[in-house]
Amino acid sequence: MVAAERIARDLRGRGLRLTRQRRVILEALQNTKAHPDAYTLFRDVKRVLPRVSLATVYRTLSVLTKMGFVREVESSGPFARFDGRLDPHGHITCSACGRIADVELPDISEIPARAMVDGPFKVTGCRVELTGLCASCAGRSKRKNGARRQA
Amino acid sequence: MVAAERIARDLRGRGLRLTRQRRVILEALQNTKAHPDAYTLFRDVKRVLPRVSLATVYRTLSVLTKMGFVREVESSGPFARFDGRLDPHGHITCSACGRIADVELPDISEIPARAMVDGPFKVTGCRVELTGLCASCAGRSKRKNGARRQA
DNA sequence: GTATGTGCAAACCCTTTGCAAAGTG
């Protein structure tokens, strides 16, 4: 989580601006653990900025991701999903409902050192993604859909 | 890698057939380490079956994935990419050109046990995805595009 | 005041699907 002032400064450093839309979208993402997709975020942000457009949400997510203030996480479904948390951690995705939860991995930073890469690569990042069943989906019998729009 | 006869038997067990197209597509995927996307596979398969359609490649990948003879791997770009290798291993994706290589991780099966999941999840799978730069991209200065169609 | 950002709507493009013909067991 990065403070608004630093964000504004970093953006300005690249000739970009911290607009109201960008601030609200970033805060919405930082204040949830649900790893929402763009449309879900759009609906949330609309409660604060009723005239915001989905295109702005997409463009803002693109800017914030490129700046490194936000990360895209793997999703089992067709929508890209985002995370406002930046410190090293993993995720688990429910294969029935698409829910994504955080996973703490104490030795995640040691994984690259133990990895034997097939080819000459310079490693720059590491992500660990578990799959599983959340409590509610484990309860009911297995469902059809792998990733409904819900965050 | 699963032998053709077992595949045929398993498919038949579900009322499905191992057609020439399916066999060729599966073999193409099993014989490459490039983790191709559907279109790349389509072009490769076309050399053997010139009249094959892209829709068949997509449908076949869907069937083979559901049957567990093939896996979809994360891709940094907009195309889904596939892997014919089934034993536990990781991947590294070049963030410049999208190339994907295998990564051997001796203790990958122990990761779920060490993971502290935020919520009641039943863990069923684990994937480790590194990002980095392949040799050719590390050489030239950093490029724009994150995932051209090349496998 | 000027360059960046936004809203709207249309375009994009990977993937899926409907349908008639072909193929499998």
Added chain:
DNA sequence: CACTTTGCAAAGGGTTTGCACATAC
């Protein structure tokens, strides 16, 4: 011979983009 599969082309659907207006600094 019944039922699955294929090829073709069109539709789907998440995301991106062009453009005129609004806004940040």
